[in-house]
Amino acid sequence: MTATDPVRLVLPAALSAAAGGQRELARTSGPGHTAADLLDGLAADYPRLERRIRDEAGRLRRYVNVYINGEELRSLDGLASSVPPGCEVLVLQSVAGG
Known part of the structure; x- marks a missing residue:
């Protein structure tokens, strides 16, 4: 990884429609x-x-989990967590039901 590598943002199918149908975004x-x-x-x-x-208010919704290189955002520094170039950011929605 270099300082110019894009961040790979990975979305589940449930969120991809809100991103123009894309499952991965380079940021x-x-x-x-x-x-x-x-x-x-x-x-x-x-x-x-x-x-x-x-x-x-800009806070993560409680049913959304975000992982930076496999580490859950809430267990790091929350929204103040560092996002280094070239990393993978995975966004997941909790699924409930019965």
Whole structure:
């Protein structure tokens, strides 16, 4: 990985419709970029997707889990977690039902 490698954002099928049908998005990142920065940039391009991931206050929705290189965002520094160039960010929705 180099400092210019894009972040690979992976979405489940349930969220891909809000991203124009795409299951993977390439996003730029750099030194000091955080998960909040990544989601802010995502919101500019895909506002419907943003509303499915974060609430009106900018917090992750409770049924959404985000992983940075396999580490759950909430167990790291939350939205202040570093998103290094070349990493994989996986967004998952919790599934409930019976």
